[in-house]
Amino acid sequence: xxxxxxxxxxxxxxxxxxxxxxxxxxxxxxxxxxxxxxxxxxxxxxxxxxxxxxxxxxxxxxxxxxxxxxxxxxxxxxxxxxxxxxxxxxxxxxxxxxxxxxxxxxxxxxxxxxxxxxxxxxxxxxxxxxxxxxxxxxxxxxxxxxxxxxxxxxxxxxxxxxxxxxxxxxxxxxxxxxxxxxxxxxxxxxxxxxxxxxxxxxxxxxxxxxxxxxxxxxxxxxxxxxxx
Amino acid sequence: xxxxxxxxxxxxxxxxxxxxxxxxxxxxxxxxxxxxxxxxxxxxxxxxxxxxxxxxxxxxxxxxxxxxxxxxxxxxxxxxxxxxxxxxxxxxxxxxxxxxxxxxxxxxxxxxxxxxxxxxxxxxxxxxxxxxxxxxxxxxxxxxxxxxxxxxxxxxxxxxxxxxxxxxxxxxxxxxxxxxxxxxxxxxxxxxxxxxxxxxxxxxxxxxxxxxxxxxxxxxxxxxxxxx
DNA sequence: TAGTAAAATTAGGCAACCCTAAATATGGCA
DNA sequence: TGCCATATTTAGGGTTGCCTAATTTTACTA
Ligand SMILES: [Mn+2]
Ligand SMILES: [Mn+2]
Ligand SMILES: [Mn+2]
Ligand SMILES: [Mn+2]
Numbered sequence: 001x002x003x004x005x006x007x008x009x010x011x012x013x014x015x016x017x018x019x020x021x022x023x024x025x026x027x028x029x030x031x032x033x034x035x036x037x038x039x040x041x042x043x044x045x046x047x048x049x050x051x052x053x054x055x056x057x058x059x060x061x062x063x064x065x066x067x068x069x070x071x072x073x074x075x076x077x078x079x080x081x082x083x084x085x086x087x088x089x090x091x092x093x094x095x096x097x098x099x100x101x102x103x104x105x106x107x108x109x110x111x112x113x114x115x116x117x118x119x120x121x122x123x124x125x126x127x128x129x130x131x132x133x134x135x136x137x138x139x140x141x142x143x144x145x146x147x148x149x150x151x152x153x154x155x156x157x158x159x160x161x162x163x164x165x166x167x168x169x170x171x172x173x174x175x176x177x178x179x180x181x182x183x184x185x186x187x188x189x190x191x192x193x194x195x196x197x198x199x200x201x202x203x204x205x206x207x208x209x210x211x212x213x214x215x216x217x218x219x220x221x222x223x224x225x226x227x228x
Numbered sequence: 229x230x231x232x233x234x235x236x237x238x239x240x241x242x243x244x245x246x247x248x249x250x251x252x253x254x255x256x257x258x259x260x261x262x263x264x265x266x267x268x269x270x271x272x273x274x275x276x277x278x279x280x281x282x283x284x285x286x287x288x289x290x291x292x293x294x295x296x297x298x299x300x301x302x303x304x305x306x307x308x309x310x311x312x313x314x315x316x317x318x319x320x321x322x323x324x325x326x327x328x329x330x331x332x333x334x335x336x337x338x339x340x341x342x343x344x345x346x347x348x349x350x351x352x353x354x355x356x357x358x359x360x361x362x363x364x365x366x367x368x369x370x371x372x373x374x375x376x377x378x379x380x381x382x383x384x385x386x387x388x389x390x391x392x393x394x395x396x397x398x399x400x401x402x403x404x405x406x407x408x409x410x411x412x413x414x415x416x417x418x419x420x421x422x423x424x425x426x427x428x429x430x431x432x433x434x435x436x437x438x439x440x441x442x443x444x445x446x447x448x449x450x451x452x453x454x455x456x
Numbered sequence: 457t458a459g460t461a462a463a464a465t466t467a468g469g470c471a472a473c474c475c476t477a478a479a480t481a482t483g484g485c486a
Numbered sequence: 487t488g489c490c491a492t493a494t495t496t497a498g499g500g501t502t503g504c505c506t507a508a509t510t511t512t513a514c515t516a
Pocket of ligand 3: 316397
């Protein structure tokens, strides 16, 4: 007559689920070394944990092939992701954090907050749909706004775009991007696009900016009229 | 050439330090069973942890006699206590928590917040000196406001008093105390005091309240003119 | 198709924390 | 002063989660 599911996930397990969720977004199963690289752990550590998580029904493991989340595992990942992104939003909105400094803090807090606290923070912010980096915040039911967006280097010259999402957690990258005047919502026009991973030139307000490919490809943008 | 002190304490270690700090407030060393009772652990678990903490220089252990914090251990305890009490204050002030529900949340968050976050919360609140229960909040340097106060049953009949501190973390007790109209800052007059752990009668606003000894002894009060 | 480099798993260990059962020290009382 | 109940510690064990070294599987290439 105890609770049917223990359901309490450890910090490690939650971080594994998030990592696997992120990696498998590309469509392919997550390999042991993908996960190890993502989390900064050794491959044998991941092998061991994967076995345990499979035993808990959180993921499916095809040995030597890779790993995919079960519905239960995905639910866990989305719950943590919701916590992470609401925390980031709250810290930026209410406690003066910059978007390049919130990630670390959220990475720890996401494992310590109660559901009550998360919902209070979300309410205080008016239940936002996106976090400070433009990442969609999963709703309590697991659904989330899914904007169709394009990496900046794929936008045709002459097109106008709106920056929607900055896919980086790296503080230095984020500070650089902000220093150029870019953040989610920024409107720009593509002036030039060099081939072979060359830089992108945009007009942003009254300035022109040249943005290297590595950074530009982190910038996911909406191009009005495309894929309406 | 690495950091001279690792300095990062685990959740368990932080809770041990807080417990020992609280127990030794009475002046005596903390016994193994005191600590075990406080934390809800077995005595052998405490014996083992005490050995480890002594090895880290966080406390001094006189086997079979008891345990006292070193300066380093006290510093750790006060740091966690500061976090705990600022978190409680913030949750009540800014996120609509009631004082009977904050403790649990703070008990987990106190191990996950950075110093930066704590100081931002403290700043947002105007660097309060007391938490919602009236407990003094240690300052970053470890000092704290130390009010001279008296348990309600020790106040003489006829005296006026101000409730300063409610020494309970129990949600039911706290809800009861609040339901009577008592919270830190409340001004009252003692109308009657029965002997043999009998109840205290007070006038509070226009009402008279009879308060049992168990509850009354949790209520630490300032009696104007006493101990000036 | 055999050979091999890379990826993954297995083997073996370790530290932190917790537990129960057994042994031992302590302090008070007869 | 010696005995005994109680407090404490030691012994032995379990889980989580990480590591390095050794082994095995896979997939690609010659
Ligand atoms: Mn983040
Ligand atoms: Mn995390
Ligand atoms: Mn508390
Ligand atoms: Mn705690």
